[in-house]
Amino acid sequence: ALVQYGSSGEEEEEDVKEETETLTATSLNYNDSSKVLSSLKERISINSTPSVPNKETETNLLRIDPSAKEITYNPTYEQLFTPQVGPSNPFKTQQQRAHKNSLAGFVEPAHFDGFQFENQRRTFQTYGYAVDPTAEKSVNDEQFIGEIEKISEQEGVTVFEKKVVRTGEKRKREDKGTPDDIDGYKGPWREYVGQVKVACPSKDQMIILEAQKGERLKQKKVVEEETIEETSILHIDNPLDYMGRSFLHIPQDVDVNLKADEPPERCYVPKKLIYTWTDHTRGVSTMTLFPKSGHLVLSAGMDASVRLFEVYHERRCIRTYWGHAKAVRDVCFNNDGTQFLSCGYDRYIKLWDTETGHCISRFSNSKTPYCVKFNPDDDKQNLFVVGCSDKKIYTWDTKSEEIVQEYDRHLGAVNTITFVDENRRFVTTSDDKSLRVWEWDIPVDTKYVAEPHMHSMPAVTLGPNGKWLACQSMDNQILCYGVHTNFRLNRRKCFKGHNVAGYACQLDFSPDCSYVVSGEADGRVCFWDWKTKKIWSKLKAHDGVCICVKWLPHETSKLLTCGWDGAIKLWD
Numbered sequence: 001a002l003v004q005y006g007s008s009g010e011e012e013e014e015d016v017k018e019e020t021e022t023l024t025a026t027s028l029n030y031n032d033s034s035k036v037l038s039s040l041k042e043r044i045s046i047n048s049t050p051s052v053p054n055k056e057t058e059t060n061l062l063r064i065d066p067s068a069k070e071i072t073y074n075p076t077y078e079q080l081f082t083p084q085v086g087p088s089n090p091f092k093t094q095q096q097r098a099h100k101n102s103l104a105g106f107v108e109p110a111h112f113d114g115f116q117f118e119n120q121r122r123t124f125q126t127y128g129y130a131v132d133p134t135a136e137k138s139v140n141d142e143q144f145i146g147e148i149e150k151i152s153e154q155e156g157v158t159v160f161e162k163k164v165v166r167t168g169e170k171r172k173r174e175d176k177g178t179p180d181d182i183d184g185y186k187g188p189w190r191e192y193v194g195q196v197k198v199a200c201p202s203k204d205q206m207i208i209l210e211a212q213k214g215e216r217l218k219q220k221k222v223v224e225e226e227t228i229e230e231t232s233i234l235h236i237d238n239p240l241d242y243m244g245r246s247f248l249h250i251p252q253d254v255d256v257n258l259k260a261d262e263p264p265e266r267c268y269v270p271k272k273l274i275y276t277w278t279d280h281t282r283g284v285s286t287m288t289l290f291p292k293s294g295h296l297v298l299s300a301g302m303d304a305s306v307r308l309f310e311v312y313h314e315r316r317c318i319r320t321y322w323g324h325a326k327a328v329r330d331v332c333f334n335n336d337g338t339q340f341l342s343c344g345y346d347r348y349i350k351l352w353d354t355e356t357g358h359c360i361s362r363f364s365n366s367k368t369p370y371c372v373k374f375n376p377d378d379d380k381q382n383l384f385v386v387g388c389s390d391k392k393i394y395t396w397d398t399k400s401e402e403i404v405q406e407y408d409r410h411l412g413a414v415n416t417i418t419f420v421d422e423n424r425r426f427v428t429t430s431d432d433k434s435l436r437v438w439e440w441d442i443p444v445d446t447k448y449v450a451e452p453h454m455h456s457m458p459a460v461t462l463g464p465n466g467k468w469l470a471c472q473s474m475d476n477q478i479l480c481y482g483v484h485t486n487f488r489l490n491r492r493k494c495f496k497g498h499n500v501a502g503y504a505c506q507l508d509f510s511p512d513c514s515y516v517v518s519g520e521a522d523g524r525v526c527f528w529d530w531k532t533k534k535i536w537s538k539l540k541a542h543d544g545v546c547i548c549v550k551w552l553p554h555e556t557s558k559l560l561t562c563g564w565d566g567a568i569k570l571w572d
Contacts, residue, residue: 123158230323230350232357236316239355246355247310247318248337250293254312256554258293263464263511268557269527269537270571277309279317283564286330286506286548291337294553297560298340299568300328306342308354309568311552311560323350323359334374334381341384343369349386351398363396365403373417373426375440385426387414393428395441407443409436415458415504418469420483427469427487429457435471437487447487458504464513468493472507476500478518478528497535498526506548517559519546525561525571541569 062079064071081099083089088097100106124130129146144151172193177185191197201209239246250258282302289311290296296318297309306321306328324344333340339360343349349363349372367388375383382398393414395405412431419426420437425446428436433454437447457479459472468490469481480493498520507518515536516528523542528535542563550560555572562568 119158119160126159127154129154129156227346227348228323228325230321230359230362232322232352233320234318234357235320236318239318247296248290248355251295251312254295258295258554260554264554264556265512266556267510267512267514267551269515270539270557270559272572273569274558274572275315275570277315277317277568278566279307279309279320280305280566280568282327283544283566284547284562284568285328287550287560287562287568288331288333289550289553289560291333291335292553296337297550297568298331298333299562300331300342301566302327302564303566304328304344304346306331306340306352311570315570319357321352321357323352323362324348329369330371332372332374332384335376335378341372341374343372343386349396361398361401363401365394367392370413370415371417373419376419376423385417387417387428387430389413391430391432393417393438405441405443407438407445409443409445409448410434412456415456416460418460418462420462420466420469427460429460429471431456433457435481435487449481449487449489459506461507461509463509464511470507470509470516472500472505472518474501478507478516493530493533495528495533497528498524503545503547505546508549508551510551511553511555517549517551519549519561519563521545523563523565525549525559539571541571542567 062075063082064075064079066084098105120130120133124146127147128150129144129148132143132145144156174186174190174193176187176190179185179187236247241249252258280299280301280303285300285302287297287299290298295311297311299307299309301307304322304324304326306323308318308321310316310318321342324342324346325348326345328342328344331340331342333354338354340352340354341349342352345368347364347366347368349369351360351362352358353360363386365388367390369386369388371387373385374381375385383404384396384398386394386396388394391408391410391412391414393407393410394403395407396402397404407428410428410430410432411434414428414430416429417426418428424440426438426440428438430436432450433456434448434450435457436445436449438445455474457471457473461470462468462483463470467483469483469487471479471481473479476496476499478495480490481487482490495516495518498518500518500521503521505519505521507516509516509530514530516530518526519541520526520538523540523544523546525539525541525546526535527537527539541561542565544564546561546563548562552558552560557572559571560568561571
């Protein structure tokens with residue numbers, strides 16, 4: 001059945017009713033169907049989208065997206081503050097239910113003049129009051145916050161408005177004269193009336209100045225360096241043998257040839273303790289072997305003494321050298337071993353005669369020396385270099401006893417000096433976590449090695465073949481730099497597995513360069529295989545820190561160690 005929409009009057013409804021009745025009452029002739037359809041189309045119209053009124057009440061509110069930045073209509077309060085999802089939480093307080101855009105509450109941007117804000121802030125800090133920003137001001141009145149008494153005293157003015165009134169009259173100047181009078185014309189440089197010019201302080205002022213000067217001198221007392229008389233003690237009965245040779249003579253009645261130039265063919269890791277020297281009353285700082293032969297060892301102790309020991313035969317303490325007021329930091333032989341240098345924390349560097357124990361000369365520049373080295377060239381044995389705590393390296397001449405060169409590039413105390421490349425260059429390390437290469441007698445570094453991952457390297461040793469520079473890094477690893485590769489770091493030669501952080505534990509190579517050995521903070525000695533970089537073995541050597549290790553240059557498995565327990569030990 002068709003439903004007709006849009007009928008406007010009762011007459012039309014009655015006409016439609018009559019039409020339908022006649023259609024139903026009269027039997028239709030199917031031959032005249034086309035006529036019937038055309039008559040229906042003229043009478044009846046179909047509306048596919050009629051307007052249907054909504055009879056339901058408006059109960060649902062329009063939801064507003066909380067992330068929306070702009071609204072194109074005027075919503076009600078209920079629409080703005082309806083919960084995002086579902087009903088409101090009945091367990092939240094009114095403060096928790098409030099609309100927030102920060103943890104403390106709702107923050108809105110405020111626009112104000114920067115000058116006025118700073119003016120009120122300084123006024124509040126100076127006078128104790130400021131204009132109340134929350135109060136509604138009338139035309140002629142302002143409301144203040146702060147100290148009410150100060151408001152009446154200062155009449156409510158700000159720091160910017162406050163004017164300092166000068167008390168007294170302005171000083172007058174003398175008459176400047178006329179430009180015609182050349183000698184009497186004073187111009188703008190004329191003095192004030194009654195101005196007194198004093199070239200020197202009065203007697204009362206002099207007394208006050210002298211008292212102040214005396215107090216300053218008391219505060220700045222210059223502590224003079226302690227100096228003691230240099231002495232030496234010979235501990236053996238006769239310093240000469242039956243042929244008149246001193247103890248410096250290289251012995252020939254031992255199992256190895258100490259005069260050989262070639263190292264042993266194969267070296268082995270030492271395993272057992274042979275001998276222990278306990279002559280030092282305190283810890284041992286470092287030690288060095290006699291040049292080329294290694295039949296004597298010179299040790300520097302924290303008891304301010306330097307001692308010379310035999311490595312072969314009876315292994316006696318031959319001589320003790322006393323000349324430092326504080327602990328000895330470093331010692332170094334010259335090329336033939338007849339003289340040696342010692343530097344200590346008393347800021348003195350002293351040159352000794354090894355055989356007689358006589359102190360030849362002493363050097364000081366009021367800086368603490370950390371390392372000292374003779375120039376290895378035979379024609380420069382009168383020159384030695386010293387790394388000091390003032391970030392500089394000094395070259396001293398033993399003949400003139402003066403500084404002949406300074407190397408000033410480091411940013412921290414200089415820890416080590418190592419000669420390389422046939423003594424034409426030397427390498428220094430410092431507390432500034434850098435490595436620098438210097439040409440001899442040229443005070444500008446030719447190579448500067450510093451990376452963000454680098455640590456301080458307080459101990460450096462040159463390999464027996466002169467190709468590798470092994471550096472003890474404070475991040476518990478040994479780094480190797482190639483001497484002939486422009487001091488490039490060899491990342492394949494990195495030795496780890498020991499603990500030296502915080503201690504300047506020295507390291508050494510075996511004579512055939514097959515092992516690397518280093519002391520540890522817990523008193524052990526660690527051995528690595530040079531090729532595989534793996535730890536070969538560890539040896540418990542000292543009770544305290546094992547600070548220095550020296551492999552004898554002509555022995556296959558003999559090693560010297562010293563530590564802060566005051567002992568020097570020989571291992572095989």
